[in-house]
Amino acid sequence: MSKYIHIQEAAYEANMQLPKLNLVIFTFGNVSAADRDLGVFAIKPSGVPYEDLTPAKMVIVDFEGKTVEGNLRPSSDTLTHAVLYKHWDKINGIVHTHSTYATAWAQAQRDIPIFGTTHADHTTNDIPCAPPMDDEMIKGDYEYQTGFQIMNHFKEKGLSYEETEMVLVGNHAPFTWGKTPAKAVYNSAVCEAVAQMAFLTEQIRNDSPRLKDALIQKHFERKHGPNSYYGQ
Amino acid sequence: MSKYIHIQEAAYEANMQLPKLNLVIFTFGNVSAADRDLGVFAIKPSGVPYEDLTPAKMVIVDFEGKTVEGNLRPSSDTLTHAVLYKHWDKINGIVHTHSTYATAWAQAQRDIPIFGTTHADHTTNDIPCAPPMDDEMIKGDYEYQTGFQIMNHFKEKGLSYEETEMVLVGNHAPFTWGKTPAKAVYNSAVCEAVAQMAFLTEQIRNDSPRLKDALIQKHFERKHGPNSYYGQ
């Protein structure tokens, strides 16, 4: 048995959640699970349908993006995962999907405005949409640069990846992350739900205002602040 | 066995309906069930996934919001439930969800206009949207004040909680209630269905008129009036 079996199992379980949560069809998504002590992550093999996955098929890759163990080719988005793991050292799970509503916002190249407490329960910021990359970066090491595009956008906007665990890549689709692969999957479903609600909110009233600061702070703090009182 | 087992079971059954009716994902909702003779209600524990719930995990709380029995922390919305039970003495079940369409109307801070008989079968009024609270109230005892915000809005608008068993809290999401927890859950599903139909009605014709009074009265009366002829 592989010494990586624990992250292979975690990655497998998390990948299998994506179709159950209606976040992917066919092979339109991937999840990885990292072990920072071993300096590697397990990630879905490229183009393999979810129903054919097993824990052992998860490919082991290091934070430079080199395959360490496994016979299958890793997800085509592997280098984006590697870059984020290397530079954001508190995350242990990353998810990429093309979920319908979040992808539509990414295609419109718009941040998802914070309109309500469902959103504020998870972050105090609009869900950021990183702009599409320059053509040179796209033609070069595309997936590697996608990771930097995300990180640079967070720097520019003064966002913390520990607070805001999701991003839209302009014209592409959402990436989410978390302290565990399960939390990263949870964030993908939250991102999709918030994206749908924000779409509807603008349709119902096209000048809907952003949520006011007092409500943003209250809802975020009651779940994530030092005096939080949500959960067990 | 707890002497509260009957309301724990009622609350458990009602909570489990929320994911089945597609009204919640993850832990985005809660139901409580009251026993007025005992002066308490059973409510979902905070942040516990629906698949991990059991009747025994339902927390027993009195109408002041103090936990009477149970090892788990009750829902973060418990004080809103307590306030409503204390002041509205004919209700024995309360539901809070972030269901998609109803939440979008709440985020747009709009009442849901009464456009058709599906709506009039359940209330003669637009589904009211209480405005977001003042910042001082938000920063204070937020969930407690949410209960008062709902009740004050009903008073101001001259609405009866016995006729209109649902409200949107502006920027937040719907609360519904009823004589039983099962009826409160039913009202949550009705609120969501009516919210979706009203959204579509405005999209199909942006100057769709409110339902006329004769139809409002007819449909409400045939289900709820003294000469009602709906049901067995």
Add this chain to the structure above:
Amino acid sequence: MSKYIHIQEAAYEANMQLPKLNLVIFTFGNVSAADRDLGVFAIKPSGVPYEDLTPAKMVIVDFEGKTVEGNLRPSSDTLTHAVLYKHWDKINGIVHTHSTYATAWAQAQRDIPIFGTTHADHTTNDIPCAPPMDDEMIKGDYEYQTGFQIMNHFKEKGLSYEETEMVLVGNHAPFTWGKTPAKAVYNSAVCEAVAQMAFLTEQIRNDSPRLKDALIQKHFERKHGPNSYYGQ
């Protein structure tokens, strides 16, 4: 065993299709099945959840709307069914639902324009929306008048109930019918699908033109004309 068991079973089977086809929640719909030789129809009892239905619970009613057999109260819409059976002598099944998209068009008081071949496969006309009744008729024998409102609208517009087997009642919801209860249920699902497609068509292009006559005729004729070549 009742001598009406054959129509009770047909009505039961047809009613049970409604939740499976996502055309109703809770008790928001009803189907009836007629036997013209016996001069009666079997209809869903009022307010009974689909999961509690049995064939024996279907109520037997004559074409004047009087209950002939059964202990339960028939659907509150029974008189509408009775009027249509009495005057339209080629139909043996009627369905009423509050399906989401069709109801939204009814609430907007608009005919559903014929935009494509999916629609033309079933009728050559826009799906008509009968206007809401005068207040006097609503206050009077409402469900009985609803039947006449539908028939009068068909007369006024020169429509044939044998070709166009569906109608929207303004501010209310769709009714459909057919030579069998199963066909009437099929028509309800078609009406809902066409209503959704027409909604989307206008959203995608707000001046989408009606389908041209040559395509309307071709698609209707290949399924329903004297030289039809669809089906077995």
Add this chain to the structure above:
Amino acid sequence: MSKYIHIQEAAYEANMQLPKLNLVIFTFGNVSAADRDLGVFAIKPSGVPYEDLTPAKMVIVDFEGKTVEGNLRPSSDTLTHAVLYKHWDKINGIVHTHSTYATAWAQAQRDIPIFGTTHADHTTNDIPCAPPMDDEMIKGDYEYQTGFQIMNHFKEKGLSYEETEMVLVGNHAPFTWGKTPAKAVYNSAVCEAVAQMAFLTEQIRNDSPRLKDALIQKHFERKHGPNSYYGQ
């Protein structure tokens, strides 16, 4: 056992995917599977519900549209399939559905603009919408002419059927194809997903720009180019 059993089974399996993928209700779609050595294809019989299908019921038809084997009447769209197989010699599967969002774009007579990488993963072009035919062609050999309408539109627009494996027929609905029936079904689901995302993208921002060339090329090439690195 028929010597065509291999394509009957392939056509059967592919047809049964359509309801599972929510691409059809009732009999609103059909799939065929071709064997070029035998010069025939197997296609769904007309108007038979999916739950009643068996491999043996698939009708064997040659590329002129003549039935070679089978007691049932083939799909009313058979001649469209025959024309495409005859002229496009690298395809072995064809699918026709009335899937909701793709059909709405067809009804609006608009190409689906390429807005994101989900689209570019599958083709570098907008998904083309062939205009409705002239009335004379509609009144004549309609399904046969539909095949030519599709091919002529590809010629006019300079599109390759090997790269762009999907088309909308104006006022009608989508057709998709592929090297295998399974790939053609996959393309139908992709077409529907891309159609929904494009609809939402325009709703969220009505001047959303087309995807820029560098991203179109990158995403298409990484999946389909000579140096592709997607899949196993």
